[in-house]
Amino acid sequence: MTKKILCPTDGSDHATQGVHKAVELARLTGAQLTICVVNIAHGAVRGPLISHWTDEEVAKLLSDSEAVAKADGLSEVGTVELVAREPAPAIISYADENGFDHIVMGTGDKRGMTRLVLGSVASDVASQAHCSVTVAR
Template sequence: MTSKILCATDGTENSAHAVELAGRLAAVLGATLSICAVNVAHGGVRGPLVYKWEDDEVKTILDAAAGTARKAGAGKVEELALRSREAASAIVQYAEENGFDHIVVGTGDKRGVSRLVLGSVASDVASRAHCSVTVAR
């Protein structure tokens, strides 16, 4: 039985579909929904460590996603700001360490060269997660 759902968002339209789906799933299953945004770090070693978003941007992304999830019917919604060098690893690790039994992620239309160059967080999460993963489109 699904009791804890983790949904990753980055504030894009693709992740909004995932948040809405996760909200509906949480409502139907009576599950707790946690929405996370992974603030990816760049640089470091010889230069400064720089994150993709400022803290206020992360808060804005999470607040908007929580609102979408509540409109979709989710009861209890938690917002989580994670920091990592790699989004998929952070999502999978957090889910496993905190006993989540379902992950929901969104995906765009990455094909060909853009898929090879950019990779896919959704694909990485689906292949590495310890639990069920739903990829929303």
């Protein structure tokens, strides 16, 4: 039985579809939902570690996704920022270390470079996660 759901988002339309599906599953099962943003880290070999998004951008992504979840009827929603160089391993590790038993994430029709970058995250999570993964379109 699903008790804890992790839903990664980047604020895109396809990620928001994942939030809608995660809320639906959480409501059906009574599971706890946590929405996460993976803030990609660049640099730090000999220079500073630079995050892709500012603190304000991360806060907006999380609050927007939390608002979607609440509009869909879920009153309790957790949020977390993960900072990592690669999103898929960060999502998988966080889910494993924190006892999540389901990951719900969105993906969409992608072409060219976008498909290689974004589509591979959902694919990697689905193929490597220790728990069930639902990929929403």
